[in-house]
Amino acid sequence: MNKFSPVALLSFLLLSHFLFGQTPQIQRIDPTNWWIGMKNPALQLLVYGQNAGTLSYSLNYPGVKLVKTHKADNPNYAFLDLTIAPNTKPGKLEILGKANGQTISRQYELLPRTKNPKGQGLTSADFIYLIMPDRFANGDESNDKFADLRDPQADRAIPHLRHGGDLKGITNHLDYLQELGVTAIWLTPVIDNDEALKREAPDRMQAGYHGYHFTDHYQIDKRFGGIEGYRQFSDALHKRGLKVIQDAVYNHVSDDHWMFREQPFKDWFNQWSAYTNSSHKEQSLFDPYAAASDRKVLLDGWFTPFLPDLNQRNPFLSRYLIQHAIWSTEMFSLDAWRVDTYKYNDLDFLNRCNQALLTEYPQLHIFGEAWVNNPVAQAFFVKNKLDLPFNSNQPGGLDFVLYDATNAALREPNGWDTGVNRFYQALTTDAVYANPQKLVTFLENHDTDRYFSVIGEDLAKYKLGVTWMLTTRGIPSWYYGTEVLMKNTKNPSDAEVRRDFPGGFPGDRSDKFTAAGRNNQENEAFDYVKKLATYRKATPALHAGKLMQYLPQNGTYVFFRYTSDKTVMVATNTNDTDINLDTSRFTERMSGFSKARNVLTDEVLTDIKSIKLPGKTALVLELSR
Ligand SMILES: [Ca+2]
Ligand SMILES: [Ca+2]
Structure with missing residues (x-):
């Protein structure tokens, strides 16, 4: 399905000819701007517009050279290779496109690099707080819904629709997060998810409220506050000494992404003659006995029928994704990246992307989500000490091995290798990692059952697990609401573990952001986490020892x-x-x-x-x- 069809392309061209004539246009250029003084002098611009690929390009700006113009399979795209000399002055350069005696021009801005703190990275002294912005706090009711979007609804009564939370809502509660001991905030993606409801299950249509279904890499969802709102959010965090972590999705986009609707190359996406889902089985990547066909299904199979799988072996797509990561880091002064669905991406691409980011921002932390169940698998996706056919350069990763072990330790009866032995044993295998202190630990996240429910709503067990996580090695991360004992399992759906934070929304009956709004048990939990996180932050022995x-x-x-x-x-x-x-x-x-x-x-x-x-x-x- 969704195969790039020559018939469809021809119909599109005929229709376009009828509607617009043959006059070429430049509708957009990605990245939408760039900076002077980046370590890598090369920049590749994606130029899109009616017959933009038929134009002959030139520019005249001191220090900037147009090295090469590439055509794509689709005549509406061109790719321009630029180099920017280190002494180039900031300003607006004019990109000229000529065809049939006509010249089209488009300005492109080269900015000076900002002096904002950015690329600070994360260390084991940090305490990450993970927020799903739609579900945490609504700071601006005027941006809850827009009639011009493909999903124009917001309704807190329906778990699978948008609820209206936004960046302003988070900024309003930074005192609360700092009181808890938080030092860094990781948001599920804030990039445009302008998509129609998707059929996530036979009986359920779901909005892209979680943010993982990109439709335009260079827009921030206006329901969260748009580009300006995100820049203000980042500034507000940095002013308080808090760090900003963005969530990357390199593996797929929404089928409502503008570049899925109009694909630059026939191989921009991984195509199959019949729909093929990823196997989700990463073993074939490191298994010495693996079949190549199994690797292909893992890597090139689609995550779901509405999330087309990006082919990062296409060099133009690879550049597009890498430059977007750098653009985002500079534009929004990011300190670290969490990478979604890490194990489904082309391995060489991941290393190129990590290296490009680390070249510009050497202290930056990158921690991918590779949902695995054993230390060798986990080590495969990060810098490790194993002799494997592929060496990842990823500095850190989410520690699913310790997550599993913690849950088992609290649920299982004690035995020879059960109960608390599971937690101990997980740490005994740390020899496989280049630096286990860079792994990001967690008790729960937006894709798991809530911790308090997993352990049978037992406050004593809650404190045990919290203590282990805040005193063992690694960089701890925390899912919003764990501190006020938010509970539920993913039955019947993920939305149950992504409930609204009580007190974050107008009209909420209780406000768990305040001690007065929390019951005794919730205050006991909150105070325990706060005390331990605060002590941990001030005690190098506990986080770095x-x-x-x-x-x-x-x-x-x-x-x-x-x-x-x-x-x-x-x-x-x-x-x-x-x-x-x-x-x-x-x-x-x-x-x-x-x-x-x-x-x-x-x-x-x-x-x-x-x-x-x-x-x-x-x-x-x-x-x-
Ligand atoms: Ca809102
Ligand atoms: Ca893939």
Whole structure:
């Protein structure tokens, strides 16, 4: 299906001829602007318009050279290779296109680079907060819906439609996020999703409220605040010392994307003679016994029938996606990228894209979503120490291995290799990663069941898992609402785990952004996270120190984070019953220490030879002499 059809193209051309005549046009140029002083002097412009590919191009601007013009399969596209010398002055250059004695001109702006903080990257000192903007807070009711969009609706009563949340709504609650200890905000995509409702299930039509269905890379959805709103959002975060993380989707676009409706090349998308879904099975990429056909189905199969799979082996598409990533980083002063559906992309493309970003922004962090179930698979998609046929250059990745282990540790009864042993064992395989501290850990996200529901709405277990995540290695990320015990499973759909944050929307009956609006249990959860995240941020031993863990015994699990001047002990008891923990087994890390301060209660323990560990409890103890 959706094959680029010569008959369709011919009909389009005949219709166009009838409507517009043959006068070529330049309707748009992507990237929509560029900057002088980038490390890479090369820039490739996509020029689109009626017969834009038939024009003969030239430009005259000191420092800028038009090196080559490429034609596409579709006559409405041209690709111009430019070089921009380092000493070029900012300004508007004129791109001229000539045909049949006529000249069309179009201005193209080269801006000076901004001095805003950007490309700051993430470290294990950070605490990421993931927000789905449509579902967090509505700061501007005038942008909830627009009659000129393909989906003109917004209705909070219907889980699968847009609800009206926006960037202004998030900006209004930055005090709340900073009180919690957040240092970086990751939004699900804010790029234009101007698409019709899609059939996500036989009985359900769904809006692109989550943002993953791009329809124009160079527009920010006006329901979230548009380009200017996103720039203001980024500025507001940076003024407070918060970092900005954008969500990239390189693998696919919506079938309402303007370039799917009019494809530049026959191979812009991966085409199949009959619809072929991706297998979602990444094993074929690293399996030494894999069949090439299995790799092809994973990589080139479509994510869904309405998400056409981009062919990143087309060099023009590859450039288009990479330049868009750089444009976004510069335009919106981004500090890090989360990359959606990482495992479905052409591997060489991913490395080229990561490298291009890191060349311009060496500190930038990139962490992809490769939903896998074992350490070798996870290591394959990041910098690793394995001898594999392909070496990824991705600095970090989302830690699905530890996510699975955490859930299992809290759900399973304790056994030889079950219960808390799962968490311990996951960390024992860290030798495969070049730097496990760069992995991004999480208890839940927008694609999983809510953490509080997974653990049976047990507040004691909640604190155990939170403690592990905020005290072990890696960069912790947090899904909006976990701190106020938002719950639900994905039954009957994803929308159940993407409910509106209570208090974010006009007319909400409760306001969980305030202590007064939260019930006792919610305040207990919020205060616990806040206390631990705040301590963690201020304590290098806890986020950057070495990690030493001991074999779990009888449902207890003890580990240490330490530097030369500070040692923090994390002692956890996953049993229902209290125990007295004999600490003689931990002399290697405890010798010389005689006291401890419980950092969550500020209680001082004067005898640490034996520590009372109540059932289902985690103690975070700062040791002293
Ligand atoms: Ca709104
Ligand atoms: Ca793909």
